[in-house]
Amino acid sequence: MFLKNFIDGVLVPPYSGVHLDNVNPATGKIYSYIPDSDEHDVQLAVEAAEKAFPTWSKMSIDERSRVLMRIADLIESKLEELALAETIDSGKAISTSRTVDIPRAQANFRFFANAITQFGSESYHAAGEAINYTLRQPLGVVGCISPWNLPLYLFTWKIAPALAAGNCVVAKPSELTPMTAFLLSQICIEAGLPAGVLNIVHGLGGKAGQAIVEHSRIKAISFTGGTVTGRKIAQVAAPMFKKLSLELGGKNPNLIFADCNFEEAIATTIRSSFANNGQICLCGSRVYVQVPIYERFRDELIKRTNALKTGNPLEEQHDLGALVSKGHLEKVQGYLELAKAEGGTILCGGERLNIGGENAEGYFLSPAIIEGLSNEARCNQEEIFGPVITITPFDTEAEAIELANGTGYGLASTVWTQDISRANRVAEQLQAGIVWINCWMLRDLRTPFGGVKNSGVGREGGFEALRFFTEAKNVCVKYG
Numbered sequence: 001m002f003l004k005n006f007i008d009g010v011l012v013p014p015y016s017g018v019h020l021d022n023v024n025p026a027t028g029k030i031y032s033y034i035p036d037s038d039e040h041d042v043q044l045a046v047e048a049a050e051k052a053f054p055t056w057s058k059m060s061i062d063e064r065s066r067v068l069m070r071i072a073d074l075i076e077s078k079l080e081e082l083a084l085a086e087t088i089d090s091g092k093a094i095s096t097s098r099t100v101d102i103p104r105a106q107a108n109f110r111f112f113a114n115a116i117t118q119f120g121s122e123s124y125h126a127a128g129e130a131i132n133y134t135l136r137q138p139l140g141v142v143g144c145i146s147p148w149n150l151p152l153y154l155f156t157w158k159i160a161p162a163l164a165a166g167n168c169v170v171a172k173p174s175e176l177t178p179m180t181a182f183l184l185s186q187i188c189i190e191a192g193l194p195a196g197v198l199n200i201v202h203g204l205g206g207k208a209g210q211a212i213v214e215h216s217r218i219k220a221i222s223f224t225g226g227t228v229t230g231r232k233i234a235q236v237a238a239p240m241f242k243k244l245s246l247e248l249g250g251k252n253p254n255l256i257f258a259d260c261n262f263e264e265a266i267a268t269t270i271r272s273s274f275a276n277n278g279q280i281c282l283c284g285s286r287v288y289v290q291v292p293i294y295e296r297f298r299d300e301l302i303k304r305t306n307a308l309k310t311g312n313p314l315e316e317q318h319d320l321g322a323l324v325s326k327g328h329l330e331k332v333q334g335y336l337e338l339a340k341a342e343g344g345t346i347l348c349g350g351e352r353l354n355i356g357g358e359n360a361e362g363y364f365l366s367p368a369i370i371e372g373l374s375n376e377a378r379c380n381q382e383e384i385f386g387p388v389i390t391i392t393p394f395d396t397e398a399e400a401i402e403l404a405n406g407t408g409y410g411l412a413s414t415v416w417t418q419d420i421s422r423a424n425r426v427a428e429q430l431q432a433g434i435v436w437i438n439c440w441m442l443r444d445l446r447t448p449f450g451g452v453k454n455s456g457v458g459r460e461g462g463f464e465a466l467r468f469f470t471e472a473k474n475v476c477v478k479y480g
């Protein structure tokens with residue numbers, strides 16, 4: 001199957017005529033081909049978006065909202081087809097696609113279709129003198145670039161607020177997981193989204209992605225991906241004074257105090273470590289446990305990690321599927337080797353698995369726990385982004401905070417304690433954009449989402465996203 005770009009409301013092949021292989025990570029086999037787009041395709045997409053902008057941006061909020069709702073409804077009605085496509089494309093367990101990825105993709109459209117009807121702006125009244133009010137106007141054509149780990153989920157998380165705010169979009173999904181973005185183009189046609197409002201250009205980051213970032217008429221870039229890529233994008237976009245939202249990598253700590261609810265902490269730590277094969281930017285990859293419960297917690301964690309089932313992601317009984325690509329599998333395996341070289345002990349997992357049958361060549365790895373590394377070890381500092389966590393004991397609250405903050409990243413963290421004062425005290429001191437107390441990934445789409453330090457710049461979610469995708473213009477009116 002040859003996927004196509006979605007430009008000016010129609011599905012078209014790439015300008016170059018060249019296609020890239022798209023591999024099913026659970027089999028290691030090529031199963032479709034994606035457009036190898038370049039600056040020509042991006043140019044056509046920008047022109048289509050500019051042509052669509054005057055009508056889309058002036059459409060009533062109610063009408064715009066209705067179109068986005070229709071897209072949400074169609075995603076919902078095609079849940080099974082989209083979940084299957086997501087799993088084949090990414091290797092993730094089908095239960096994850098069914099219960100997390102696709103439901104959230106429809107929720108993103110539904111949420112922003114509603115949010116735009118409630119989006120207001122400030123006004124300041126200076127009695128007897130003047131009134132200031134702020135207009136929030138769409139930017140024009142904006143670029144949205146997303147990663148492979150939550151393909152349709154993160155793609156729509158950017159596109160939906162951009163469109164809701166009245167912008168026209170040129171978007172690029174990851175070249176590793178293009179399928180559900182392609183299906184979204186068909187859904188947009190079915191939903192009656194006017195031509196050119198959303199344009200989807202497939203291809204490589206360094207080519208199609210770079211062309212989006214470099215395009216002088218694209219006013220803003222909303223990017224989710226790795227920190228190294230984020231830095232490259234900032235180097236190009238910042239001197240052009242584009243608005244930039246960068247949602248980057250993480251190395252998230254879980255702080256588990258001795259007074260926690262043990263069962264909840266352990267069950268959630270299993271999820272936060274290995275959900276989606278540990279390939280979620282919010283996964284807790286550094287687990288710190290207070291000394292009095294350290295051994296008990298560690299042993300139970302090993303037991304439950306060993307009980308996780310890794311296998312054919314299309315079979316519902318499997319908790320973990322395949323890693324997204326051969327290159328990524330090798331990167332994660334490289335970190336396991338490094339962990340040993342750094343003096344760590346692999347307590348369980350870390351084995352390449354041969355599932356057999358048609359999955360014999362798939363990129364399967366058993367979930368791993370590493371103990372005995374210093375906080376400065378690279379495996380505690382660098383994002384591994386796979387089913388690999390480290391576990392480390394701590395004594396005091398102050399030590400826990402120091403360990404948690406002791407990396408260059410600052411995306412998310414969890415705190416497990418029954419002491420409400422401690423929970424709030426620790427949350428205040430953590431260098432992170434998101435702190436979960438006694439929970440993980442409990443998401444409310446109205447909240448600000450993003451990271452500090454090397455985890456990014458800017459916030460997505462709720463009105464923050466609508467603010468990003470609009471320009472504030474203050475109007476000052478003097479009383480006559």
Ligand code: NAD
Nearest residue numbers: 146147148173174205209210225226229247248249250281
């Ligand atoms: P990546 O940075 O390699 O790629 C992300 C996207 O950027 C892809 O679409 C890619 O094609 C494109 N790209 C690559 N080079 C580019 C360039 N020079 N110009 C423009 N676009 C370019 O990231 P990935 O490997 O796909 O995703 C994994 C990373 O994403 C991890 O670091 C993870 O933590 C991060 N992530 C962060 C969040 C968050 O919300 N903070 C969420 C999910 C994933």
